Amino acid sequence: MSDELLEGYARAILRALEDPDLQEALHTYVPGSEERVRRFLESRPDIVQLAREVKAIKEYSIAHMDELIDEAMRSLKSVNAVPHYAADAREARELALSLVGRGKVVVMSKSMTAEELGIREALEEAGNEVWETDLGQLLVQLEGGKPMHSIAPAIHMTVARVAQLLRDRLGLDVSPSDAPQQMVAKVREFLRSKFVSADVGISGGNALAAREGALLLVENEGNIRMVTNLPRLHIAFVGVEKLVPTMLDAFKVILVQAAFAGLYPPTYVSLIAGPSSTGDIGHRRVYGAHGPVEVHVVLVDHGRRAAAKDVVLREQLRCIRCGYCQFVCPVWGQVANNWGGSTYGGPMGVNWTAITEGVDRGAALAMLCLGCGRCDVACPVEIPISGILADLKRRFTSSL
Amino acid sequence: MGGGGSGRLLFTGALYQLVPYIEGTVELLRSLERAEGVSWAALRAARVASRRLDLSLLVRPDPELVEWSRRVLRSMARLLLASGAEFDYVPELSDMYSGALLRDYGMAEAFRRHAERVVRAVRSAGYEELIVVDPHTMDTVTRGYQEVLGEGLRAVNYMELVRPTARRGLAATVHDSCVYARKLGIVDRPRELLREAGVNVTEVSRSGRWTYCCGGPLEALLPSLAQAVAATRVRELAGAGDTAITMCPICYVNLRRASRSSGVPIRLLDLAEVIGGE
Ligand code: SF4
Numbered sequence: 101m102s103d104e105l106l107e108g109y110a111r112a113i114l115r116a117l118e119d120p121d122l123q124e125a126l127h128t129y130v131p132g133s134e135e136r137v138r139r140f141l142e143s144r145p146d147i148v149q150l151a152r153e154v155k156a157i158k159e160y161s162i163a164h165m166d167e168l169i170d171e172a173m174r175s176l177k178s179v180n181a182v183p184h185y186a187a188d189a190r191e192a193r194e195l196a197l198s199l200v201g202r203g204k205v206v207v208m209s210k211s212m213t214a215e216e217l218g219i220r221e222a223l224e225e226a227g228n229e230v231w232e233t234d235l236g237q238l239l240v241q242l243e244g245g246k247p248m249h250s251i252a253p254a255i256h257m258t259v260a261r262v263a264q265l266l267r268d269r270l271g272l273d274v275s276p277s278d279a280p281q282q283m284v285a286k287v288r289e290f291l292r293s294k295f296v297s298a299d300v301g302i303s304g305g306n307a308l309a310a311r312e313g314a315l316l317l318v319e320n321e322g323n324i325r326m327v328t329n330l331p332r333l334h335i336a337f338v339g340v341e342k343l344v345p346t347m348l349d350a351f352k353v354i355l356v357q358a359a360f361a362g363l364y365p366p367t368y369v370s371l372i373a374g375p376s377s378t379g380d381i382g383h384r385r386v387y388g389a390h391g392p393v394e395v396h397v398v399l400v401d402h403g404r405r406a407a408a409k410d411v412v413l414r415e416q417l418r419c420i421r422c423g424y425c426q427f428v429c430p431v432w433g434q435v436a437n438n439w440g441g442s443t444y445g446g447p448m449g450v451n452w453t454a455i456t457e458g459v460d461r462g463a464a465l466a467m468l469c470l471g472c473g474r475c476d477v478a479c480p481v482e483i484p485i486s487g488i489l490a491d492l493k494r495r496f497t498s499s500l
Numbered sequence: 501m502g503g504g505g506s507g508r509l510l511f512t513g514a515l516y517q518l519v520p521y522i523e524g525t526v527e528l529l530r531s532l533e534r535a536e537g538v539s540w541a542a543l544r545a546a547r548v549a550s551r552r553l554d555l556s557l558l559v560r561p562d563p564e565l566v567e568w569s570r571r572v573l574r575s576m577a578r579l580l581l582a583s584g585a586e587f588d589y590v591p592e593l594s595d596m597y598s599g600a601l602l603r604d605y606g607m608a609e610a611f612r613r614h615a616e617r618v619v620r621a622v623r624s625a626g627y628e629e630l631i632v633v634d635p636h637t638m639d640t641v642t643r644g645y646q647e648v649l650g651e652g653l654r655a656v657n658y659m660e661l662v663r664p665t666a667r668r669g670l671a672a673t674v675h676d677s678c679v680y681a682r683k684l685g686i687v688d689r690p691r692e693l694l695r696e697a698g699v700n701v702t703e704v705s706r707s708g709r710w711t712y713c714c715g716g717p718l719e720a721l722l723p724s725l726a727q728a729v730a731a732t733r734v735r736e737l738a739g740a741g742d743t744a745i746t747m748c749p750i751c752y753v754n755l756r757r758a759s760r761s762s763g764v765p766i767r768l769l770d771l772a773e774v775i776g777g778e
Binding site: 110113114117127131134135138428430431433434435466467468470471472473474476477490492493494495496497498 | 604605606607608609678682683705706709710712713715716717718721722724725728729732733736
């Protein structure tokens with residue numbers, strides 16, 4: 101079994117090496133991004149210091165995961181949000197279906213966790229109209245593929261490919277010679293019509309403060325504000341590893357995440373602690389003003405709590421998904437997330453595949469790691485990424 | 501060289517000597533990678549590594565590389581002697597393989613057994629410390645043995661013991677070894693030696709702690725991927741000048757092949773050739 105897995109993964113890599121568009125995109129875009137982040141971090145020792153703090157916050161949070169889950173369930177209720185718990189992807193999908201129903205228009209903000217759980221596909225199958233609203237993730241949806249990076253999901257697409265997808269799949273009047281600006285304007289128009297008609301908004305979360313029941317989301321496009329604000333029902337899928345004790349901790353996490361993702365300062369931060377409300381008429385609190393009337397937060401396990409008990413995999417749970425390790429990885433730099441499982445790829449993604457899809461899958465993928473250790477140097481929270489990969493290799497070879 | 505009683509053993513780990521065989525092996529694996537499916541390549545690597553690293557049965561060595569590896573090792577020995585370092589060279593001990601590849605492929609049990617053999621042989625011959633000449637051997641006999649045996653061998657790198665014996669009017673860029681730069685923290689010493697030898701070092705942006713891999717560790721498993729990584733690095737190094745200095749035989753052979761196959765010319769020299777060359 102392991103051997104067949106490895107063969108399948110290796111074939112995907114060989115195909116990716118022969119994909120001229122992907123190769124061009126990666127070779128022109130990636131080295132510059134890596135250097136930009138490095139230069140920025142060299143100029144901001146305060147952020148590097150903050151990253152050390154985040155490491156400690158996340159270490160504490162992983163060690164106290166169960167308590168934080170209980171605390172978050174309580175505090176979410178206290179802010180009138182509805183907490184849920186999903187042990188695995190199936191439970192998460194069932195919850196999504198029961199909350200959304202059928203025949204609805206759903207807008208989603210990019211969430212690797214929702215992607216991992218197959219939320220979009222499940223809702224579509226149940227007869228809903230579902231739209232990704234992050235431009236890159238929308239392109240991935242239109243292509244029917246998987247995201248190629250945690251913050252740059254469509255890095256594998258040329259401008260011509262983007263134009264073709266927008267034309268063929270959305271009927272937009274764009275051509276490959278259009279400036280990106282023009283394409284973005286057309287997509288914006290299209291998505292606006294979806295935002296205003298959407299019944300449900302679905303998001304992920306970059307951090308969730310257990311004490312306050314507050315969810316933090318960070319972005320540049322502005323779509324997350326729309327997704328989480330316009331529809332009357334908002335559902336957030338949040339991996340239990342995203343829990344931190346307090347709101348201040350959560351802010352630290354998102355600032356470090358944005359900086360190491362090369363997006364500092366981030367354009368927007370959304371903080372959501374329960375549904376919208378007003379007390380302006382008769383000084384009585386009424387729920388449902390401009391933001392959603394109902395907010396549901398689904399805390400998702402799907403392999404994370406088991407990983408928290410695995411002395412090696414546990415460390416990967418600190419990951420804040422900045423994607424810096426992907427940008428610096430020589431293998432990722434050749435084939436992007438084609439070196440990966442069904443959702444996550446690259447150095448962190450192979451370890452995440454082991455957590456969410458099973459150790460045998462992660463272990464087969466780990467065999468294709470160079471072990472060069474650039475990822476370890478990059479990681480803001482000092483995850484020994486290549487050491488975890490080396491351990492997965494040991495698990496692979498001992499299963500042969 | 502030779503003699504006895506210095507307490508220090510020159511330990512090549514056979515890596516420089518093995519490199520001439522790698523070229524042919526990789527070509528063999530690469531053709532099989534296409535023809536018979538990748539699983540073959542993967543299993544082959546695992547099995548070759550788990551039996552014994554006897555690649556000489558599979559391929560003929562490249563004579564040019566044989567000559568290169570001898571030249572580099574001779575330079576290292578001469579540099580050590582010129583610097584007054586005392587050491588023994590005992591071929592059957594000095595050229596024992598460290599087991600680096602077994603460790604890289606996660607073959608924990610085979611690696612532990614191999615480590616035990618090496619440690620026993622070195623200790624029973626009365627040596628306290630090794631002088632090592634390449635990064636993989638250094639990391640393996642120290643940290644690698646420590647991981648599986650609870651105690652590694654003491655090792656010092658030849659670069660720490662030598663002074664340049666040659667002067668060069670050379671402009672070159674440095675290709676740091678991943679293992680030296682990130683696992684062992686050896687970044688400044690090669691540059692000091694090069695500067696002392698009169699080399700004008702220009703840096704690529706991915707250097708030192710941020711050095712980029714030569715692709716070597718994957719050559720036995722997925723040579724096309726290894727070569728793609730190597731070609732990326734060669735393009736980068738060539739952008740900084742026409743000469744690049746390596747300090748690991750795996751880096752050397754991978755970058756050399758990538759330069760040839762991608763048509764990006766670059767002159768590659770081992771650090772020892774440059775600072776103590778013939
Ligand atoms: S492993 Fe570290 S560098 Fe990679 S995405 Fe996670 S936090 Fe970022």
